[in-house]
Amino acid sequence: MTLKKLLAYILILALVSGLLSGCGGTNIPSDVETVTFTDSAGREVAVPAEITRVAPSGAVATMFLASVCPEYMVSIASTPSSAQYPYLDQSLIRLPTTGQLYGSKSTINLEALLDAKPQVIIDLGDAKDGIAHDMDSLQKQTGIPVVFIEADLPHMAEAFRMLGRLIGTKSSRCEELAAYVEETVSLAET
Numbered sequence: 001m002t003l004k005k006l007l008a009y010i011l012i013l014a015l016v017s018g019l020l021s022g023c024g025g026t027n028i029p030s031d032v033e034t035v036t037f038t039d040s041a042g043r044e045v046a047v048p049a050e051i052t053r054v055a056p057s058g059a060v061a062t063m064f065l066a067s068v069c070p071e072y073m074v075s076i077a078s079t080p081s082s083a084q085y086p087y088l089d090q091s092l093i094r095l096p097t098t099g100q101l102y103g104s105k106s107t108i109n110l111e112a113l114l115d116a117k118p119q120v121i122i123d124l125g126d127a128k129d130g131i132a133h134d135m136d137s138l139q140k141q142t143g144i145p146v147v148f149i150e151a152d153l154p155h156m157a158e159a160f161r162m163l164g165r166l167i168g169t170k171s172s173r174c175e176e177l178a179a180y181v182e183e184t185v186s187l188a189e190t
Contacts, residue, residue, distance in 0.1 A: 027143040028119075037166055040150035040159075041132040047145045048119045051167050055118035057101040057138070060125045060151060066092060067177065068163060069170050074116040077101075102138045110142070118144055122166070124151040124159060157181040 099107030139146040151159035157178040164174025
């Protein structure tokens with residue numbers, strides 16, 4: 001066996017080992033207290049009991065999280081345009097862009113996501129066929145807990161409440177937004 005082939009085999013073995021070690025469950029440190037959270041897809045996800053570092057899965061999640069806990073966000077899905085700057089917390093503009101994290105329009109920047117070190121990835125949006133599989137796949141790919149919260153118009157108030165249960169320190173803010181959604185929908189229906 002030539003030295004070149006031997007080095008190629010060693011490199012392949014190292015790459016495969018690296019890929020396998022990052023896949024599977026979640027990489028929550030063993031000294032971190034966890035709780036089980038049941039998401040809108042019915043998945044039971046082990047998440048840290050105290051969440052202070054979140055990554056959105058896409059644009060809808062970015063908007064929700066920016067309204068609830070901008071100081072906990074470690075990334076955004078897409079870089080805002082300069083026209084959006086006046087409406088955004090300045091700290092959000094400086095966050096790394098991770099792209100759309102899953103689906104047919106995925107633009108995931110896995111390196112930026114992993115460098116941001118989120119405790120949890122949060123997906124908010126419509127419940128599509130196969131959403132549980134998509135969330136499980138993203139969790140396996142990243143080693144980061146992934147939670148799905150259904151957030152279409154009929155479920156918007158409940159989405160804020162569920163987000164408040166997930167991020168307990170923001171439950172009062174989430175309840176305030178849920179009540180606002182219910183009031184607004186009620187006014188629209190009359």
